[in-house]
Amino acid sequence: MSPSFEPLDGERIARALTTRWLGRPCLCLAECASTNDVAAERGRAGAAEGLVVIADAQTGGRGR
Numbered sequence: 001m002s003p004s005f006e007p008l009d010g011e012r013i014a015r016a017l018t019t020r021w022l023g024r025p026c027l028c029l030a031e032c033a034s035t036n037d038v039a040a041e042r043g044r045a046g047a048a049e050g051l052v053v054i055a056d057a058q059t060g061g062r063g064r
Contacts, residue, residue, distance in 0.1 A: 008054055021050035028054055034061030 008028035017023045025048060032038050035053040037060075042051055 008056055013054075019050075023052040024048070024050050026052045026054070029056070031055060031057045031059065033059050036061060 007030065010026040010028040013028070014024060014026045017026075027038070027042070029035075029038070032053075032055045035055050035058060038055075039047075039051060039053040042053070
C-alpha cells in the first residue's frame with residue numbers, strides 16, 4: 001500500500017519558513033523531470049533569488 005500524503009502547497013510552505021529570502025518564492029509542482037533543471041530554467045528567465053523548486057514526483061534527476 002502506498003503512503004497517503006497531501007500535495008505540496010507553496011504558500012503553506014512559505015508561511016512556515018523563517019528565512020528572509022530562501023524559499024521565497026517556493027514553486028511546487030506535481031511532477032517534473034528534474035527540479036534542478038526547472039530552477040536553472042527559471043533562473044535564466046530572471047526568477048527571484050531564493051527560488052526553491054520542489055515536486056511531488058520527478059521522472060528524471062537524482063532525487064526521483
